[in-house]
Amino acid sequence: MKKLFLFISCCFFAANISAQSIVAETEIGDAESEVAQTQIAIIPEPVSLVKKAGMFTLPENVIIQAVKSVDLKQSINYLSDRITTTTGKFVSTVSNSAHPTIKLILNTQEDAQLGKEGYKLNVNPTQVVITANQPAGIFYGVQSLLQLFPAEIESKELVKGIKWKAPCVDVIDYPKLGWRGLMFDVARHFFTKQEVKQFIDDMVRYKFNLLHLHLADDEGWRIEIKGLPKLIEIGAWSVKKTGTFGEFTPPAPDEPRTYGGFYTQEDIKELVQYAQERFVNILPEIDVPGHSLAIIASYPELSCTPDAVNYKVRSGEKIMDWSRGAPPTALVDNTLCPANEKVYVFLDSVLTQVAKLFPFEYIHMGGDEAPHNFWEKNDQIKALMVREGLKTMPQVQAYFEKRVEQIVISKGKKFMGWDEILEGGVSPTAAVMSWRGMKYGIQAANDKHNVVMSPTDFAYLDYMQADAITEPKVYASLRLNKAYQFNPVPAGVNAQYIIGAQANLWTEQIFTFRQVEYMVYPRAFAIAESIWSPIEKKNWTNFVDRTQQHFKRLDFAEIKYSPAIYDPIFTVKRSADKQLMIELTTEIDGLDIYYSFDNSTPDRFYPKYTSALQVPKDASMLRVITYRGKQPIGRLISMPVADLQKRAR
Known part of the structure; x- marks a missing residue:
């Protein structure tokens, strides 16, 4: 038994x-x-990422351990808010714990590899550790950690029913460039203080650290200056127009000038602090001597032109003739007068206050697209040229720029301007923002000027990002693929003088903040990767996969973005017998295109595009849509045949 x-x-x-x-x-x-x-989709791509076995699961009680919690309060608060808001987990912060969930560690001995903004991120099955030399590095490590969690982590409200897991990884990461910027034009259309904060919140997700605020232009002056009240009483307001900017009818005298706005000095202080808490510097730009109609409407005596007493802040009507190229021919004189001493007294007053409000080391003074036709016939300018020995209009502007730089320097700041400042000769200490392609930046860097690359070819986010039939009309296009080709440190340049790069968002055609987001994303992903990640890590196919993962994140964050990568690209040609032929391609692989010429809406049961289409004789509309497998993924695009005919011509 x-x-x-x-x-x-x-x-x-x-x-x-x-x-x-x-x-x-x-x-x-x-x-x-x-x-x-688990598809790891960190943007920008880290320098090194090793995927390990296992998953980290966020517990119900999250303990963040930070030895120097005072130094890391920005990252602690940011991470705590993101976790609590979306997951509902309880988060506590301690200086010491036997079993912390997330450890934030500032190195006591500097890791030379990481520099000021680099970090190491180690995700293990029971714990996350982020180490860095400086608090900024910890903050960027937090951004990468959050991108490892499910897309729902981006939500602004509680999300239930999600397994809050992240893959185990070892990441070593640091930026290629120290200046990683986005320019936000708040002059053409005014955007509120809260919208600027939202812009900052969106950009730091992708490790941008410089917000360039374009604060003054023909359409508005946006910053309070004590002692110069007309700048915000007159200069900040225009007539509200809806339609296509640059083609508006001139406002009638009785139309109310109530559209616009400005930031008080207290607003600016609040924005600067808000940005600093997210490791973002704000670069102020006061664009002179051109683009100054808002100034001149407020203080006409700063113009060379007597008729300036009748000028108004621009509301979108045509004021320039670009038919002869740059510089344009001005229809009204929107320039400050380089021969008028009152201009320099004015700028001294403005820059005294701007310098105190913005702690960043640079002040951007514009210098772009200044028309010369009013200067050429002005007696004051002619006398200045004789007195100073100036032979050309670019030299007149160079005289102006050098005097303005001395004012900037007198305020303890460094001077920066658009690349036109190079044309008449420039001070050796002037910094250059190169926008008219890369060549001016290369020239300036090789001449030992500090340079920020922001070329139209790759980095102008106001450009159309899909076919013109789907976009607000702008004079040029910039697709995501082209933006991703941006290399801010090209061959043949003195790399030590390339201090950074940025993308620019001009807002002539952008009336709302939702459209701001649509124009910025996903092209800002491409710029972020171009200025953070090693060039050898860039891979278009991999980037597209990660971008599509981040579309889900933007959906949960309620950030608008462009789906243009799913739209077909139209190429119009004529056959040998003069027939109109349409070629359709896609920016990314794996899509099928379906079409119709019979005015109906195509789906995947319609003809599939396989080769160039010949337009039927009496057809008036081509409609196309893209699919991935059985699912529609692109927008339905209706293309009038008449438009195609024009393109063929």
């Missing part, structure tokens, strides 16, 4: 061991499967 009992006991024990083994193998298999299925 004892032997039988012993035999049965052994059988049960063996069965139990076997069952436990099966369960353990199943759990390991599930974990490995989960890791394999």
Whole structure:
């Protein structure tokens, strides 16, 4: 009997061991499967990322350990808010814990590899560790950590039913360039203080650290200056127009000038602090001597032109003739007068206050697109040229720029301007923002000027990003693929003088903040990767995969973005017998295009595009849509044949 009992006991024990083994193998298999299925999509691409076995699961009670919590309060608050808001988990912060969930560690001995903004991120099954030399590095490590969690982490409200897991990884990361900027034009259309904050919140997700605020232009002056009240009483307001900017009818005298706005000095202080808490510097730009109609409407005595007493802040009517190229021919004189001493007194007053409000080391003074036709016939300018020995209009502007730079320097700041400042000769200490392609930046850097690259070819986010039939009309296009080709440190340049790069968003055609977001994303992903990641890490196919993962994140964050990468590209040609032929391509792989010429809406049961289309004789409309497999993914685009005919011509 004892032997039988012993035999049965052994059988049960063996069965139990076997069952436990099966369960353990199943759990390991599930974990490995989960890791394999997890697509890591960090933007910008880290310098090094090693994927490990296992998953980290966020517990109900999250303990953040930070030894120097005072130095890391920005990152602690940011991470705590993001976790609490979306997951509902309880988050506490301690200086020491036996089992912390997330450890934030500032190195006591500097890791030379990481520099000021680099970090190491180690995600293990039971703990996350972020180390860095400086608080900024910890903050960027937090951004990468959040991108490892499910897309729902981006939500601004509680999301239930989600397994808050992240794949185990080892990341070593640091930026290629120290100046990683986005320019936001708040002059053409005014955007509120809260909208600027939202712009900052959006950009830091992708490790941008410089907000360039374009604060003054023909359409508005946006900053309070004590002692110069007309700048905000007159200069900040125009007539509200809806339609296509640059083609508006001139406002009638009785139309109310109530459209616009400005930031008080307290607003500016609040924005600067808000940005600094997210490791963002704000570069102010006061664009002179051109683009100054808002100034002149407020203080006409700063113009060379007597008729300036009748000028008004621009409301979108045509004021320039670009038919002869740059510089344009001005229809009204929107320039400050380089020969007028009152201009320099004015700028001294403005820059005294701007310098105190913005702690960043640079002040941007514009200098672009200044028309010369009013200067050429002005007696004051002619006298200045004789007195100073100036031979050309670019030299007149160079005289102006050098005097303005001395005012900037007198305020303890560094001077920066658009690349036109190079044309008449420039001070050796002037910094250059190169926008008319890369060549001016290369020239300036090789001449030992500090340079920020922001070329139209790759970095102008106001350009159309899809076919013109779908976009607000602008004079040029910039697709995501082209933006991703941006290399801010090209061959043949003195790289030590390339201090950074940025993308620019001019807002002539942008009336709302939702459209701001649409124009910025996803092209800002491409710029972020171009200025953060090593060039050898860039891979278009991989980037597209990650971008599509981030579309889900933007959806949860309620950030608008352009789906243009899913739209077909139209190429129009004439056959040998003069027939109109349409070629359709896609920016990304894996899409099918379906079309119709019969005015109906195509789906995947319609003809599939396989080769160039010949337009039927009496057809008036080509409609196209893209699919991925059985699912529509692109927008339905209706293209009038008449438009195609024009393109063929």
